[in-house]
Amino acid sequence: MPSRAERLQAFPPVAVAGARVLILGSMPGEASLTAQQYYAHPRNAFWPIVATLFGFDPAAPYADRLQHLQAAGVALWDVLAACRRVGSLDSAIEGDSIEPNDFSGFLAAHPGIQRIAFNGTAAETLFRRHVLPRLDARACAIERIRQPSTSPAHASRDLAAKLEAWRALVDGL
Incomplete structure (x- = not known):
């Protein structure tokens, strides 16, 4: 019998009270x-993209990058709190x-969250399947948009196209 993958725990949310975007x-x-950092893979385009959108240095220390996002009203989190997975691919x-x-x-x-942005299709799919059915009407009414994944595994779009x-x-x- 094959061994099961290790149970992984996600990070707590990074958010301030007045966040408008998740x-x-x-x-x-x-x-x-x-x-122990969101989007730490060196080829992940997340930090270069949000740094361009919100006007900060993507190479700044991690705590500074988080502060810039929070100052812009942006919160970070993941759909899953925990799961088992071998490797980094969502398909695993x-x-x-x-x-x-x-x-x-x-x-x-x-309550100020006005928009939920999914970093890729897997995040949106997991949210729709495992979270949306449990939300109240107000939460279900929050605008949701799917963005192209910033993961280096999703190389079908270059950085410029992802940024746009x-x-x-x-x-x-």
């Missing part, structure tokens, strides 16, 4: 879990191990 990944990859997440985060509690504590698509994150806010 960016959701699926589950941190191996590099992020090792570094074991379906019977999925434990979603508490979005009802988070959204109640952050991610501009929707700030449109109208």
Whole structure:
């Protein structure tokens, strides 16, 4: 019998009380879990993209990058609180191990969230399947947009194309 993958725990949300946008990944990859930082893989385009959108240095210390996002009203989190997975690919997440985060509690504590942006298709799919059915009507009414994944595993779009698509994150806010 094959051994089961290790149970992985995600990070707590990074958010301030006045956050207006929530960016959701699926589950941190191996590099992020090792570094204990969101989007830590050196080829992940997340930090270069949001740094361009919000006007800060993507190479700044991690705590400074988080502060810049919070000052811009952006919160970070993942759809999953825990799961089993070998490697970093979302496709390797074991379906019977999925434990979603508490979005009802988070959204109640952050009533200013106007837009939820998914970092890729997997985050959106996991949210729709495991979170959306549990949310109240107000939370279900929050605008949701799917952005192209910033992961280096999704190389079908270059950085410029991803950045252009991610501009929707700030449109109208």
